[in-house]
Amino acid sequence: MRMALGAGGIAAFSALAAAIVLPPHYAPAATQQQAADQGPSPTPIQVVRPIQYVQLAPGQTAPPGATVIDASAPTPITVVVTVPAPAQKAAAQTPTIIRTTQSGKVIP
Numbered sequence: 384m385r386m387a388l389g390a391g392g393i394a395a396f397s398a399l400a401a402a403i404v405l406p407p408h409y410a411p412a413a414t415q416q417q418a419a420d421q422g423p424s425p426t427p428i429q430v431v432r433p434i435q436y437v438q439l440a441p442g443q444t445a446p447p448g449a450t451v452i453d454a455s456a457p458t459p460i461t462v463v464v465t466v467p468a469p470a471q472k473a474a475a476q477t478p479t480i481i482r483t484t485q486s487g488k489v490i491p
Contacts, residue, residue: 438454
């Protein structure tokens with residue numbers, strides 16, 4: 384019985400020591416892809432698509448879904464107008480002084 388317990392203890396110690404000393408094992412790419420398909424990722428992925436301007440030659444047409452900007456159109460202008468907030472009236476408050484004794488009785 385002592386031999387079996389000793390052998391089990393040595394095996395457990397060996398497994399713990401190997402788990403602590405060995406470098407981490409990463410899952411293969413297929414497993415990571417399956418994990419990604421199971422649910423949404425914790426951080427959203429933002430894709431920034433560059434805007435590409437193309438000048439069409441006479442007689443050419445824009446592809447379907449393309450936004451066409453007329454070359455003779457004026458450039459858009461952004462105007463920012465700041466409107467001041469209405470003035471607030473300061474309410475004149477008179478402080479209320481309550482005089483009490485040490486025991487808490489109010490003195491008139």
